[in-house]
Amino acid sequence: xxxxxxxxxxxxxxxxxxxxxxxxxxxxxxxxxxxxxxxxxxxxxxxxxxxxxxxxxxxxxxxxxxxxxxxxxxxxxxxxxxxxxxxxxxxxxxxxxxxxxxxxxxxxxxxxxxxxxxxxxxxxxxxxxxxxxxxxxxxxxxxxxxxxxxxxxxxxxxxxxxxxxxxxxxxxxxxxxxxxxxxxxxxxxxxxxxxxxxxxxxxxxxxxxxxxxxxxxxxxxxxxxxxxxxxxxxxxxxxxxxxxxxxxxxxxxxxxxxxxxxxxxxxxxxxxxxxxxxxxxxxxxxxxxxxxxxxxxxxxxxxxxxxxxxxxxxxxxxxxxxxxxxxxxxxxxxxxxxxxxxxxxxxxxxxxxxxxxxxxxxxxxxxxxxxxxxxxxxxxxxxxxxxxxxxxxxxxxxxxxxxxxxxxxxxxxxxxxxxxxxxxxxxxxxxxxxxxxxxxxxxxxxxxxxxxxxxxxxxxxxxxxxxxxxxxxxxxxxxxxxxxxxxxxxxxxxxxxxxxxxxxxxxxxxxxxx
Numbered sequence: 001x002x003x004x005x006x007x008x009x010x011x012x013x014x015x016x017x018x019x020x021x022x023x024x025x026x027x028x029x030x031x032x033x034x035x036x037x038x039x040x041x042x043x044x045x046x047x048x049x050x051x052x053x054x055x056x057x058x059x060x061x062x063x064x065x066x067x068x069x070x071x072x073x074x075x076x077x078x079x080x081x082x083x084x085x086x087x088x089x090x091x092x093x094x095x096x097x098x099x100x101x102x103x104x105x106x107x108x109x110x111x112x113x114x115x116x117x118x119x120x121x122x123x124x125x126x127x128x129x130x131x132x133x134x135x136x137x138x139x140x141x142x143x144x145x146x147x148x149x150x151x152x153x154x155x156x157x158x159x160x161x162x163x164x165x166x167x168x169x170x171x172x173x174x175x176x177x178x179x180x181x182x183x184x185x186x187x188x189x190x191x192x193x194x195x196x197x198x199x200x201x202x203x204x205x206x207x208x209x210x211x212x213x214x215x216x217x218x219x220x221x222x223x224x225x226x227x228x229x230x231x232x233x234x235x236x237x238x239x240x241x242x243x244x245x246x247x248x249x250x251x252x253x254x255x256x257x258x259x260x261x262x263x264x265x266x267x268x269x270x271x272x273x274x275x276x277x278x279x280x281x282x283x284x285x286x287x288x289x290x291x292x293x294x295x296x297x298x299x300x301x302x303x304x305x306x307x308x309x310x311x312x313x314x315x316x317x318x319x320x321x322x323x324x325x326x327x328x329x330x331x332x333x334x335x336x337x338x339x340x341x342x343x344x345x346x347x348x349x350x351x352x353x354x355x356x357x358x359x360x361x362x363x364x365x366x367x368x369x370x371x372x373x374x375x376x377x378x379x380x381x382x383x384x385x386x387x388x389x390x391x392x393x394x395x396x397x398x399x400x401x402x403x404x405x406x407x408x409x410x411x412x413x414x415x416x417x418x419x420x421x422x423x424x425x426x427x428x429x430x431x432x433x434x435x436x437x438x439x440x441x442x443x444x445x446x447x448x449x450x451x452x453x454x455x456x457x458x459x460x461x462x463x464x465x466x467x468x469x470x471x472x473x474x475x476x477x478x479x480x481x482x483x484x485x486x487x488x489x490x491x492x493x494x495x496x497x498x499x500x501x502x503x504x505x506x507x508x509x510x511x512x513x514x
Contacts, residue, residue: 018168018169018170019167019168020167020168021165021166021167022076022077022082022165022166022167022168023072023148023165023166024164024165024166025050025051025052025053025086025161025162025163025164025165026050026051026165030070031051033070033071034068034069034070035068035069036053036055036067036068037055037057037065037066037067037068037151038066039055039056039057039058039066040053040054040055040056040066040067040068040151041053041054041055044160044162045089045091045158045160048162050162050163051162051164052160052161052162053067053068053150053160053161053162053164054158054159054160054161055067055151055158055159055160056157056158057151057152057155057156057157057159058156059152059154059156060094060096060097060154060155060156061154062096062097062098062101062153062154063154064153064154065104065149065151065152065153065154066151066152066153067104067149067150067151067152067159068149068150068151069147069148069149070147070148070149070150071146071147072107072146072147072148073146074109074139074143074144074146075144077139077143077168078139078140078141078142078143079139079140079141079357079360079361080138080139080168080169080170080361081136081137081138081139081169081170081361082136082137082139082166082167082168082169083134083135083136083137083166083167083168083169083318084105084107084121084133084134084135084136084137084148084164084165084166085132085133085134085163085164085165085166085167086105086132086133086150086161086162086163086164086165087130087131087132087133087161087162087163087164088103088105088123088124088130088131088133088159088160088161089128089129089130089131089159089160090103090124090126090127090128090157090158090159090160091127091157091158091159092127092156092157092158093125093126093127093152093155093156093157093158093159094155094156094157095125095126095155096125096153096154096155097154098154099122099271100120101153101154101155102123102125102152102153102154102155103123103124103125103152103155103159104120104123104149104150104151104152104153105120105121105123105133105135105148105149105150105161105164106118106119106120106148106149107119107120107137107146107147107148108145108146108147108148108149109139109140109143109144109145109146109147110143110144110145111140111142111143111144112142113140113142113378113409113412113413114140115401117140119135119137119138119316120135121133121134121135121272121316121317122270122271122272130162134317134318135316135317135318136169136315136316136317136318138351138352138355138357138358138361140357141357141360141416148166150164169318170327170361170362183421183427183456183457184457185453185454185457185458185459185460185503186459186505187210187211187257187305187429187459187460187461188209188210188211188459188460188461188500188501188503188504189204189209189210189211189212189213189256189257189460189461189462190204190209190211190212190213190461190462190463190464190465190497191212191213191215191261191432191461191462191463191464191465191467192212192213192214192215192247192464192465192467193464193465193466193467194215194217194220194467195220195243196212196214196247196250196466197250198250198253198254200465200466201247201250201251201253201254201256202254204254204256204465205254205255205256207497207498207501208498208501208502208504209256209497209501209504210255210256210257210501210504210505211256211257211258211259211305211459211461212247212251212256212257212258212259212461212465213258213259213261213308213431213432213461214243214244214247214258214259214260214261215261215263215464216237216240216243216244216260216261216262216263216264217263217264218236218263218264219264226268227264227266227267227268227269227276228266228267228268228276228283230266230267230282230283230286233266233286233290234286234289234290237290237293237294238293241293241294241297241298244258244260244294244297244298244301244304245297245301248298248301248302248303248304249301249302249303251303252302252303256303257303257304257305257306258303258304258305259305259306259307259308259347259431259461260294260298260304260306260307260308261308261311261431262287262290262291262294262308262309262310262311263311264311265277265283265287265310266283266286266287266290267279267280267283267286267287269314270317272316272317273314273316273353274314274315274316274317275310275313275314275315277310277329278313278315278317278319278323278324278325278326278329279317279319279320279323280323281322281323284323284324284329287310287329287333288332288333288336291307291309291333291336291337292336292337292340294307295307295336295337295340295341295344296340298341298344299340299341299343299344304344305344305345306344306345306346306347306371306429307337307341307344307345307346307347308347308349308373308431309330309333309334309337309346309347309348309349310326310330310349311349311354311431312349312353312354312375313326313330313349313351313353313354314351314352314353315351326351326362327351327362327363327365330348330349330362330365331365331366331367334346334348334365334367334370335367338367338368338369343369344369345369345370345371345427346367346369346370346371347370347371347372347373347429347431348362348365348370348371348372348373349372349373349374349375349431350362350372350373350374353375354373354374354375354431354432355374356374356376356378356413356414356416356417357416358374359372359374359416359417359420360416360419360420364424364426370426371426371427371428371429371459372417372420372426372427372428372429373428373429373430373431374417374430374431375430375431375432375433375463376413376414376430376432376433376449377432377433377434378410378413379394379400379405381394381400382394382395382396382398382400382405382435382439382445383434383435383436383439383442383445384436385436385438385439386436386438386439386470386480387436387470393440394439394440395440395441396435396439396440396441396442396444396445397441397444398440398441406448407448407451407452410445410448410449410452411452414452414456417456417458418456421456421458427459428456428457428458428459429458429459429460429461430449430453430458430459430460430461431461432461432462432463432464433446433449433460433462433463434446434462434463434464434471435493436470436471437469437470437471437472437475437476437477437478437480437484437491437493438470438477438478438479438480442477442492442493443491443492443493443495443496446462446493446496446497447496450496450497450500454500454503462497469482469483469484470484472484473491473493473494473497474486474487474491474494475487475491476491477491477492477493
C-alpha cells in the first residue's frame with residue numbers, strides 16, 4: 001500500500017501553446033546553422049516567397065543521404081508532442097530499395113532509455129508536385145542531441161522542400177495538489193483468450209485471479225472482414241455484446257471481474273500505425289456509437305469491472321478539421337459512457353500505442369471515475385525476442401544498449417506513470433505486460449514488474465491467458481517451436497503469477513479516483 005501525502009508536483013510545463021510555431025525554415029538564423037551537402041542550396045525550382053531547400057542526389061546507397069541537417073535544441077520541447085509541417089516535391093526520383101528510404105524529413109534524437117530514434121513521416125514516391133506533409137512527433141522527457149534532416153537517402157533524383165515548420169501540439173502541463181490517498185492493488189488478472197469458456201473462468205478462479213481483460217478482437221473472429229467496412233463492424237459489435245453478456249455471467253459466477261476491451265476501433269490503421277478513427281469523421285462516429293451500445297447493454301450486467309475505451313491508441317498524423325485527436329475523443333467518449341453508466345470505471349490509455357511516457361502529455365480528463373492505463377513491454381528487444389523473423393537473444397537481468405538491464409531499469413521506465421500518479425492521484429492499471437516464454441529470464445522479468453506494480457498500488461493484467469502460445473503461461477519455456485509443449489507442472493512464469501494471485505481479495509467497490 002502507498003499513501004500520497006499533501007504535495008504539489010509540477011511537470012515541466014512546455015513554454016508554448018497549441019499551434020505555436022517553434023521552428024521555421026523561413027528563419028534566416030536557422031538556415032545559417034544548417035549543414036548542406038554538395039548539390040543542395042537555398043533555392044526553389046519555381047520561385048516563391050517562402051524559404052526553399054532544393055537539390056540533386058546521385059547516391060543510391062541506403063547508407064548515404066544528401067540534403068541539409070539542422071541542429072535542434074529539444075530541451076524546451078521535452079515531454080511534448082509537436083507537429084512537423086512541410087511541402088515537398090520530387091523529380092526523376094529513383095525507386096529506393098526499402099519503403100523507409102527515398103525522400104526524408106527526419107527528426108533525430110537520443111534518449112537514455114530508448115536509445116537513438118529517427119521519427120519520420122511516410123513520403124510520396126516517384127515524381128510528384130508540391131505535396132503537403134504533416135506528422136506528429138513525441139519528444140521524450142530526456143531527449144537530447146536533436147536534429148532535423150531534409151533530403152534524400154538511398155535514392156537519386158531532385159527534391160525540394162518549402163514551408164517547413166514545427167508547431168506545438170500538446171505539452172507537459174499537469175499540476176495538481178493531492179491529499180492523503182491510500183492506494184493498493186485491487187486487480188490482479190490476465191488478458192482473455194479468444195472467446196473464453198466457463199472452464200477458462202473456473203480455472204482462473206482456481207488460480208485466484210480476480211480480473212479478465214476481455215478482448216473484443218476482430219482477429220479472433222472467424223468471419224474476419226476489412227477494417228474499413230463500417231456496416232460489418234457494427235454487426236460485429238452486436239455479436240460481441242452478446243459475448244459480453246455470456247462472459248459476465250460466467251465471470252461473476254467465479255468471482256472474476258471483466259474489463260471490456262474494445263480491442264480494435266473501426267477503420268483499422270495506416271501503414272505508419274495511425275488509427276483511421278483519428279482521421280475520418282464517419283469512422284469516429286462509428287466508434288462512439290459502438291461504445292454507446294456497449295455501455296447501454298453492459299451497465300446492468302454482473303461482474304463488469306471497467307470499460308477500456310481503446311487498445312494502444314496510435315496517432316502519428318494530425319486529425320483534420322472536424323475530427324478529434326485521441327485526447328479530445330477520449331474525453332468525449334468517457335463523458336458519453338459516464339452519462340449512460342454512472343458507476344462503472346472507464347479506462348483511458350496513454351497515446352503512442354499505450355506508451356507510459358505519454359501519460360504526462362495527455363493529462364487527466366475532466367470525467368469522474370477514470371482509470372489511466374499503459375502497456376509494459378520494455379524493452380521489447382527482450383520481451384518480444386523471436387516474435388519476428390530476425391532477433392537477438394537478450395537476457396534478463398543483463399545488459400541493454402550498453403547499460404544494466406534490471407529491476408532499477410524497469411523502475412526508471414515506469415517513473416513517468418509514478419510521477420503522473422503522484423501529481424494527479426489517478427488510479428493506474430497496467431493493461432498488458434509480458435515476456436515471451438523463451439526469453440531468458442522471463443520469469444524474473446515478470447516478478448520484477450509485478451513487484452513494482454504492487455509497490456505503487458497499481459492494478460495489472462498479464463498478456464495473455466491461453467492466447468498466442470508464445471505468451472502462454474501453461475506452455476513449456478523451451479524449446480521455442482510450434483506446436484508448443486504443454487507443461488506437466490507450473491512453469492516458472494506461471495508460478496510467479498500464482499504467487500501474486502494469492503494476494504487477491506474478493507472484488508468489492510472500485511476505489512476510483514474522483
